[in-house]
Amino acid sequence: MSDSNAARSSKPAGRIRKQNQTLIIRAAEVEFAEKGFSGASIQAIASRAGLPKANIHYYFKHKEGLYLAVLNHIIEKWDETLDQLTPADDPAVVLPAYIRRKLSFSREDGLASRIFAAEIIGGAQYLKNYFSDEYAAWFSGRVAVFRAWIEQGKMDSVLAPEHLLFMIWSTTQHYADFAVQIAAALDKAEPDEADFKAAEQTLVHVILKGCGITPS
Incomplete structure (x- = not known):
């Protein structure tokens, strides 16, 4: 694959990554605002974001990182x-x-x-x-x-x-x-x-x- 083709193919993946991260952060804001750091859970954030829990861990390894x-x-x-x-x-x-x-x-x-x-x-x-x-x-x-x-x-x-x-x-x-x-x-x-x-x-x-x- 040429460099130009590789660059084009990476753009959709990069856009999806950014969209998912934005979606997760917005869901996390609601969860942290309502329950604080100690009361919030990755599962609850995933549910708010409408994503599998595994997707949250793909972008953020742990709750502290998020x-x-x-x-x-x-x-x-x-x-x-x-x-x-x-x-x-x-x-x-x-x-x-x-x-x-x-x-x-x-x-x-x-x-x-x-x-x-x-x-x-x-x-x-x-x-x-x-x-x-x-x-x-x-x-x-x-x-x-x-x-x-x-x-x-x-x-x-x-x-x-x-x-x-x-x-x-x-x-x-x-x-x-x-x-x-x-x-x-x-x-x-x-x-x-x-x-x-x-x-x-x-x-x-x-x-x-x-x-x-x-x-x-």
């Missing part, structure tokens, strides 16, 4: 939204976009946020490698951009930009992690699109005004 894959999937989605942040960016554009993106995660993928929160509250046993010097360097890089914006006069001199990031994370993820409380407070089965839009507008207004940023 749990780590779920956590990595969550973290990659969150971190990529700030990966390309630079001092040349306009915070009046970047910060509202980031708040909107984080709120959309809370609305569309609340299970993922709750899994991450439970892992952190439990001591981050499975995220110790993630919270390494590499993570600290990534976080310091985002804070350095905030400091550069301050120096350039793009935003007010915030005493500790680190806490600005913490504030954005906590307020946006609150809508996923405490969804039951929010629904009860609003007297609804769950927050709807109008509620999330109101949350977005409120958070953008308060955070930008607190940073001395004029909305774009």
